[in-house]
Amino acid sequence: xxxxxxxxxxxxxxxxxxxxxxxxxxxxxxxxxxxxxxxxxxxxxxxxxxxxxxxxxxxxxxxxxxxxxxxxxxxxxxxxxxxxxxxxxxxxxxxxxxxxxxxxxxxxxxxxxxxxxxxxxxxxxxxxxxxxxxxxxxxxxxxxxxxxxxxxxxxxxxxxxxxxxxxxxxxxx
Numbered sequence: 001x002x003x004x005x006x007x008x009x010x011x012x013x014x015x016x017x018x019x020x021x022x023x024x025x026x027x028x029x030x031x032x033x034x035x036x037x038x039x040x041x042x043x044x045x046x047x048x049x050x051x052x053x054x055x056x057x058x059x060x061x062x063x064x065x066x067x068x069x070x071x072x073x074x075x076x077x078x079x080x081x082x083x084x085x086x087x088x089x090x091x092x093x094x095x096x097x098x099x100x101x102x103x104x105x106x107x108x109x110x111x112x113x114x115x116x117x118x119x120x121x122x123x124x125x126x127x128x129x130x131x132x133x134x135x136x137x138x139x140x141x142x143x144x145x146x147x148x149x150x151x152x153x154x155x156x157x158x159x160x161x162x163x164x165x166x167x168x169x170x171x172x173x
Contacts, residue, residue, distance in 0.1 A: 026067045027089065030058070036092040043098040044105040047127050051094040064091055079166045086163050096162070099135055100154030103128070103142075108149035 021029070031037075035058050043051070059065060059077050072080065081096070082088025106128045136142045139157035147153035 023067050027064075027091075030063055030067065031090050034058075035063070036094050036097050039094055040097065040101060043094065043101050045102075047102055047131055051098055055093045055095050058091060058093070064089070075166055075169045078162050082159060082162055082166070086159055087166075096158050097151075097155065099131060099138075100158065101151050103131055103135060103154050104149055104151040106131075107143075 039051075039054065057063060059072060064077070064080055065072055079087065080089040080091055081093040082090075083092070084090045106125070132142055135154065139161065141157050142148075143150065143153035
């Protein structure tokens with residue numbers, strides 16, 4: 001990992017050093033620079049659907065637990081990873097975004113792929129189809145038509161499922 005001065009910094013050095021920015025600034029940096037936006041271009045282009053290690057770093061020593069100075073339960077982490085509009089902090093889990101992001105990007109470039117690749121490569125993309133089936137299995141819905149190339153359409157069922165899970169865990173309305 002690179003520090004601000006482009007000098008290599010280890011995870012241990014980051015966790016051992018005192019916090020040098022305010023919690024609000026640290027949360028903004030985490031949301032906009034170090035979390036999902038940082039790796040979103042990777043998951044858009046590669047079928048990467050197991051990002052639990054990255055998400056665990058966001059949650060623990062390098063991320064939200066360190067900023068808030070408390071251990072988050074699984075439900076609290078789930079709520080924090082919701083969008084602000086859905087009642088979270090907007091620190092999105094890469095693991096939940098990877099599948100809809102990849103599928104939206106793939107669907108959006110299918111016509112371009114067909115134009116570039118020779119006709120014998122234009123058969124059904126088995127990787128794309130398997131991830132589409134996986135999304136269908138998990139959420140029971142796969143965006144079709146014009147909405148198939150929109151990340152938000154594929155992400156919406158996962159966000160709603162997470163929000164429902166947080167709501168059902170409440171002991172008092």
